[in-house]
Amino acid sequence: MAESTAERAFNLIDLEREILGEVPNDPADGETRPIDFAPPRVRAPSLMMPDYVEHREGVTGVGKLSAEAVAWEYEAAAKEIEALSAQLMERVRQCETITRDALAAFEEMKETAGRYREEAKRISLEMERCALMTAEVRRTCAELSEKIAPVPTTQTPRPSSRRRRKSAQGPISPSEQGPIGPEAQ
DSSP, rough: OOOOOOOOOOEEEEEHHHHHHSSSSSOTTTTOOOEEEEESSHHHHHOOTTTOOOTTTTTHHHHHHHHHHHHHHHHHHHHHHHHHHHHHHHHHHHHHHHHHHHHHHHHHHHHHHHHHHHHHHHHHHHHHHHHHHHHHHHHHHHHHHHHHOOOOOOOOOOHHHHHHHHHHOOOOOOOHHHGGGGGGG
C-alpha cells in the first residue's frame, strides 16, 4: 500500500531524531554541525494547522500531530481539487470559444445558402426569359414564312392504281382526276 506524504514526513522526522540522538551534541573536533539539512516542512514536527482548523484543549501531542497530518492531507487534496477546477474552467472557456466560432460559422452558412437561393432564382428567371424569347422568335418566323410563301398543309394525292391503269389506256377526264392546286387544300 502506498505511503501518504504525512507518513513519510513523520518517518523522516523520526529518523532525524534517531540520528541526532546517536550523534553527540559536542563535536569532538570543535566544529558545530548544522541541523537544518531537511526542508522546514519535514523537519518541523508541528507545522501549524490550516487556518480553518484549530486544536481542542486537552488533546495529547500525538493527537495533535495526527490531527495536523490529516488536516494537511485534506488541505493538499483541496488544493489539487482547486487546480483541477482551474483546468476545468479553462476547458469551459475553450468550449465557449468553440461555441462562438460554431455559431459564427452557422450564420455564415445560412447567409451562403440564402445567396445560393437568390442566384437560383435569378438564373431560373433568366432561363424562362430565354425560353419566352425563343418561342417568340419561332412564332415570328412562322408568321413571316406564311407571308412569304404559303406551304400546303397536305400533299397532292398520288394517283391510285386504277388511275394509273387508265392513264396507260389514255388520258383521264377532269372529273376522274380530283382537285388540283389551291382547291385541293
